[in-house]
Amino acid sequence: xxxxxxxxxxxxxxxxxxxxxxxxxxxxxxxxxxxxxxxxxxxxxxxxxxxxxxxxxxxxxxxxxxxxxxxxxxxxxxxxxxxxxxxxxxxxxxxxxxxxxxxxxxxxxxxxxxxxxxxxxxxxxxxxxxxxxxxxxxxxxxxxxxxxxxxxxxxxxxxxxxxxxxxxxxxxxxxxxxxxxxxxxxxxxxxxxxxxxxxxxxx
Amino acid sequence: xxxxxxxxxxxxxxxxxxxxxxxxxxxxxxxxxxxxxxxxxxxxxxxxxxxxxxxxxxxxxxxxxxxxxxxxxxxxxxxxxxxxxxxxxxxxxxxxxxxxxxxxxxxxxxxxxxxxxxxxxxxxxxxxxxxxxxxxxxxxxxxxxxxxxxxxxxxxxxxxxxxxxxxxxxxxxxxxxxxxxxxxxxxxxxxxxxxxxxxxxxx
DNA sequence: GCGCCCCTTGACACTCAATGCCATTTCCAG
DNA sequence: CTGGAAATGGCATTGAGTGTCAAGGGGCGC
Numbered sequence: 110x111x112x113x114x115x116x117x118x119x120x121x122x123x124x125x126x127x128x129x130x131x132x133x134x135x136x137x138x139x140x141x142x143x144x145x146x147x148x149x150x151x152x153x154x155x156x157x158x159x160x161x162x163x164x165x166x167x168x169x170x171x172x173x174x175x176x177x178x179x180x181x182x183x184x185x186x187x188x189x190x191x192x193x194x195x196x197x198x199x200x201x202x203x204x205x206x207x208x209x210x211x212x213x214x215x216x217x218x219x220x221x222x223x224x225x226x227x228x229x230x231x232x233x234x235x236x237x238x239x240x241x242x243x244x245x246x247x248x249x250x251x252x253x254x255x256x257x258x259x260x261x262x263x264x265x266x267x268x269x270x271x272x273x274x275x276x277x278x279x280x281x282x283x284x285x286x287x288x289x290x291x292x293x294x295x296x297x298x299x300x301x302x303x304x305x306x307x308x309x310x311x312x
Numbered sequence: 313x314x315x316x317x318x319x320x321x322x323x324x325x326x327x328x329x330x331x332x333x334x335x336x337x338x339x340x341x342x343x344x345x346x347x348x349x350x351x352x353x354x355x356x357x358x359x360x361x362x363x364x365x366x367x368x369x370x371x372x373x374x375x376x377x378x379x380x381x382x383x384x385x386x387x388x389x390x391x392x393x394x395x396x397x398x399x400x401x402x403x404x405x406x407x408x409x410x411x412x413x414x415x416x417x418x419x420x421x422x423x424x425x426x427x428x429x430x431x432x433x434x435x436x437x438x439x440x441x442x443x444x445x446x447x448x449x450x451x452x453x454x455x456x457x458x459x460x461x462x463x464x465x466x467x468x469x470x471x472x473x474x475x476x477x478x479x480x481x482x483x484x485x486x487x488x489x490x491x492x493x494x495x496x497x498x499x500x501x502x503x504x505x506x507x508x509x510x511x512x513x514x515x
Numbered sequence: 516g517c518g519c520c521c522c523t524t525g526a527c528a529c530t531c532a533a534t535g536c537c538a539t540t541t542c543c544a545g
Numbered sequence: 546c547t548g549g550a551a552a553t554g555g556c557a558t559t560g561a562g563t564g565t566c567a568a569g570g571g572g573c574g575c
Contacts, residue, residue, distance in 0.1 A: 111542085111551075118552095139531065150554045155533065228439075229432040236431070255483070258476050258493075262500045265472040273461050273468070280458070290461075297465045301504035314522070314571090321523095342560065353525045358562065 119157045122147050126164045131216050135161075135224040162230040165220060169234035172200040177241035185249060190299040192249075193267040194291065196242070201274070201287055218279050235272070239264045263302055270294035322360045325350050329367045334419050338364075338427040365433040368423060372437035375403040380444035388452060393502040395452075396470040399445070401494060404477070408490055421482050438475070442467045466505055473497035 125147035129138045140161055144151050158164040180196035204214045221227045242264035247254040254260045274290045281290075295302075328350035332341045343364055347357050361367040383399035407417045424430045445467035450457040457463045476497045481490060498505075 115552090140533090141531085152534095152554060152556095153552085156552080159533090161532070225436060229436050232435045233428055233432045236435075255480075258480065258497050258500055261479065262472055262476055262497065265475070266469060266501070266504070269465055269468040269472060273464055276464070277458075277461070294461050294465065297461055298469070298504050300507040301469070301501045304503040304507070318523090343562090344560085355525060355527095355563090356523085359523085362562090364561075 122154060122157055123164055131220050135227060162227055165227055166231050166234060169231060173238040175199050176238055177245055180242060180245045188303045189263055190295055190302040194295045197267055197271045205287055218275055222279055235268055239268050242267060266298040266302060270298055325357060325360055326367055334423050365430055368430055369434045369437060372434060376441035378402050379441055380448055383445060383448045391506045392466055393498055393505040397498045400470055400474045404490055421478055425482050438471050442471050469501040473501055
């Protein structure tokens, strides 16, 4: 199948890029270096990835969709802090499941957090996650996302917890504590997430 | 004085850029368009601003320093939610004081929030604000910012409230409600800001 | 006034990211 | 084998950002 080959080429390009970018640094590695390592044309690279940043952070879009889908699948009676914790755990679970994925994920996380341009681009994706979570939360609690600040801020607090987990995980040693880090982060925002429901600031 | 002239040139460049970018859109306006409108050389633009984004969001760095300074000046006994609310009010107060500043500020806010590249760049500055607030909060509560998630997340929640205020203000009509929007946003995160102090998650 | 010095400016050239265009190759179907 | 669609590679172009150098312009000693 042609579709399968496309994905294969994309992975080849992505692997070569990740290898170079993580070892030498994002700014000093040019697209020419990447395509030379992958044995392809410069033009081909930009047919698979919209930009040099894209090759690193592209997968974030799919992850965001999964997060929002998970939130939508949580039982409506569940407190926001619990539902959001489970939703944000989806991308984190992919790291804990396969040990070989863990180290690769940590390399990517370090690369993103240490490169301003990549971090900015990943923030753009986080904005999309937040928008999705905001819409879903507004629907869950029957609130107007434009008038009531709660849905937007609840989504923001969840993303903040996620970001904090990654920041702590990046410098951390053992990966088993990802769940513990997540619990602790969500425990901080839980009072604001659950303590205030629609009744307290709708009027 | 030469220093005064430098600032004058920078303002000239910034005004011309803001005018073009806000009316025609960020992506379609080139640096050549800006310098042509300002009657200067292309090279001169990049002597005053590091990038096309920089001309719009440069002032955010100074604002961040003011915010952190204000937090440091708040009385230590003040609850975190109150201290942070006052700290984040500093840049907002500049808008409410002078009516002519208000409309200009709103134009810039709209431009930033509607342009992904600018929004991402402004978020990078917000990260710096957050880092400053994190350090200050950790000092106030005698916590380790690396081990305890509270300082980082409290700072993040304050920035989130700030962001929410801007989002609601952008679409809003009258500017007098900025204080009210700020109060409502901080009311959402106050339970997490004040309800949990060092004792609850230090161990 | 005159040369001197320092800073600013403008012009040119260059790298690199990113896009459009077109010829060539590949690959599958008939 | 052959027609055609998709993928590819090469080429040219735009635009951001940087380095370099020559020219201009104002303060200052002479």
